[in-house]
Amino acid sequence: MLSFKMQHQEFDPPEELQHAIKCFWYTRVDFGELPSDFEILPDGYAEIVFHFGGDCHISHHGGLQPLPSPIYNGVA
Numbered sequence: 001m002l003s004f005k006m007q008h009q010e011f012d013p014p015e016e017l018q019h020a021i022k023c024f025w026y027t028r029v030d031f032g033e034l035p036s037d038f039e040i041l042p043d044g045y046a047e048i049v050f051h052f053g054g055d056c057h058i059s060h061h062g063g064l065q066p067l068p069s070p071i072y073n074g075v076a
Contacts, residue, residue, distance in 0.1 A: 005030045046074035 013021040049071040057064035
């Protein structure tokens with residue numbers, strides 16, 4: 001059985017940003033030495049995702065394309 005540790009937290013933005021930002025969130029997943037992946041699913045919100053740690057790639061036409069940090073996802 002595979003096991004990993006995950007921590008997720010959400011934070012309210014400062015009052016002066018609440019008109020434009022719903023929340024800040026942080027997710028940390030420790031897979032140890034195992035290769036890992038994650039998905040960003042559409043939820044109707046624009047997101048700026050900062051990736052810290054190893055390289056981050058997207059599957060594209062059967063290969064892997066490196067992604068920068070931050071990654072913008074969501075509503076244009």
